[in-house]
Amino acid sequence: xKNAPTPFRTLWGWPIVLGLLIASGLATxxxxxxxxxxxxxxxxxxxxxxxxxxxxxxxPAASPADPDPGDDPAAPF
Amino acid sequence: xLSSTAIRRWSWTHKWSSLVCTIFMLLLCLTGxxxxxxxxxxxxxxxxxxxxxxxxxxxxxxxxxxxxAAKAVHPGRMVQFVSQAEDDDKVWFVTLTHTPDPTExxxxxxxxxxxxxxxxxxxxxxxxxxxxxxxxxxxFAGLPGKxxxxxxxxxxxxxxxxxxxxxAPFMRKLQFGDVRxxxxxxxxxxxxxxxxxxxxxxxxxxxxxxxxxxxxxDLMIKYWQYDQLSTLLAPYKGxxxxxxxxxxxxQQAVDAARTHAPGNKLSFIAFPGTSFSxxxxxxxFLRGAEPLTSRLLQPVLVDAHSGQVTAxxxxxxxxxxxxxxxxxxxxxxxxxxMKILWALLDIATIVVLGSGLYLWLRRRAPASAAxxxxxxxxxxxxxxxxxxxxxxxxx
Numbered sequence: 359x360k361n362a363p364t365p366f367r368t369l370w371g372w373p374i375v376l377g378l379l380i381a382s383g384l385a386t387x388x389x390x391x392x393x394x395x396x397x398x399x400x401x402x403x404x405x406x407x408x409x410x411x412x413x414x415x416x417x418p419a420a421s422p423a424d425p426d427p428g429d430d431p432a433a434p435f
Numbered sequence: 436x437l438s439s440t441a442i443r444r445w446s447w448t449h450k451w452s453s454l455v456c457t458i459f460m461l462l463l464c465l466t467g468x469x470x471x472x473x474x475x476x477x478x479x480x481x482x483x484x485x486x487x488x489x490x491x492x493x494x495x496x497x498x499x500x501x502x503x504a505a506k507a508v509h510p511g512r513m514v515q516f517v518s519q520a521e522d523d524d525k526v527w528f529v530t531l532t533h534t535p536d537p538t539e540x541x542x543x544x545x546x547x548x549x550x551x552x553x554x555x556x557x558x559x560x561x562x563x564x565x566x567x568x569x570x571x572x573x574x575f576a577g578l579p580g581k582x583x584x585x586x587x588x589x590x591x592x593x594x595x596x597x598x599x600x601x602x603a604p605f606m607r608k609l610q611f612g613d614v615r616x617x618x619x620x621x622x623x624x625x626x627x628x629x630x631x632x633x634x635x636x637x638x639x640x641x642x643x644x645x646x647x648x649x650x651x652x653d654l655m656i657k658y659w660q661y662d663q664l665s666t667l668l669a670p671y672k673g674x675x676x677x678x679x680x681x682x683x684x685x686q687q688a689v690d691a692a693r694t695h696a697p698g699n700k701l702s703f704i705a706f707p708g709t710s711f712s713x714x715x716x717x718x719x720f721l722r723g724a725e726p727l728t729s730r731l732l733q734p735v736l737v738d739a740h741s742g743q744v745t746a747x748x749x750x751x752x753x754x755x756x757x758x759x760x761x762x763x764x765x766x767x768x769x770x771x772x773m774k775i776l777w778a779l780l781d782i783a784t785i786v787v788l789g790s791g792l793y794l795w796l797r798r799r800a801p802a803s804a805a806x807x808x809x810x811x812x813x814x815x816x817x818x819x820x821x822x823x824x825x826x827x828x829x830x
Binding site for chain 1: 613635770
């Protein structure tokens with residue numbers, strides 16, 4: 359891997375960014391009816407778009423996702 | 436990293452907190468969907484009251500004339516509240532009942548604020564939206580129904596928090612957003628459950644928590660009367676609800692309140708003896724003119740006999756929290772784009788709930804096919820973990 363992201367960042371990076379986006383969007387619309395509303399559409403809209411993208415994106419052609427088929431990637435122990 | 440015992444405990448908590456509340460949460464998500472758009476739906480169904488356009492500056496009718504007109508529609512009923520919409524002061528909504536106490540038996544009459552002509556005797560307790568509303572708010576069971584749904588909301592919060600903890604062990608070897616379609620249907624839905632769950636996390640926490648707070652509204656208002664108003668109203672203690680012929684003009688009360696707290700807009704007026712007032716006062720609730728303060732209310736207690744302002748207490752912190760939590764639950768404070776996003780996030784939550792239920796059902800199926808049902812219930816040590824944590828097993 360290039361920049362060798364820490365396991366924490368790999369795991370929680372995107373969830374934290376999207377969570378902060380939603381939280382900021384929910385807050386700004388409360389305090390302003392102009393830029394606040396506008397930002398809330400971005401803050402809530404981007405996470406919705408991210409969900410839609412990953413839920414419906416076409417299956418990647420090659421499947422390098424599972425380097426070791428014998429090891430269950432989801433089993434924590 | 437979590438130990439296997441810890442994972443087992445978190446799994447158990449996640450499983451049972453979600454299983455208990457899932458059916459009710461599905462109901463709340465489904466009934467909440469049309470409620471997001473209740474204004475627009477009312478518009479389409481023609482149930483939304485609209486006052487005719489009149490030139491700017493058309494003088495407004497006295498509130499006493501408005502009340503008289505509304506009472507004439509339902510003789511024998513008394514007025515509990517008079518209110519106006521946040522974005523339209525051309526219409527007064529008058530709530531009429533047989534008792535000053537909270538009741539389901541109420542009528543709502545819309546009166547033109549300029550002409551004091553009755554615009555509509557709004558049908559209450561009927562129709563599709565009322566059904567959605569009652570199922571969403573109290574399951575037709577009043578305060579116990581609200582508190583029950585509030586408890587289900589608490590379980591949802593527990594399910595969300597435990598779900599976040601479990602996200603780590605399940606996603607350890609996956610990239611964010613990976614959905615393993617090439618594997619079994621169950622694995623695909625597990626990945627979708629984790630993806631949609633973690634993205635909607637903050638929204639679901641906020642809407643769940645504010646919904647739960649809303650179920651306590653009745654209790655908070657009761658406590659406010661006991662806690663704060665009883666001190667302010669000590670001089671009036673023990674007096675009965677002031678008789679109709681003892682009451683001064685309502686318009687005078689409202690004018691006095693607005694002079695007392697200038698720069699505010701009127702939200703609603705609670706009549707003497709009702710749950711938002713005292714037996715001897717008209718309580719005028721004003722709201723601020725700024726986006727944030729427009730959500731907050733300033734009560735002004737006006738002596739119903741003399742028309743003099745008795746007190747304008749600051750709203751206590753718990754009622755302020757309640758009022759701020761309401762828009763965060765309704766999603767009605769960011770225009771139509773926010774409503775649409777609210778609906779999409781609601782649908783995503785429905786998918787999280789549904790896929791969670793599916794994952795649990797699919798977990799049981801192979802086991803109960805292989806062994807008697809009793810064995811599945813008790814015979815599997817750490818059954819939840821074994822099957823939740825190793826999705827492939829049952830696939």
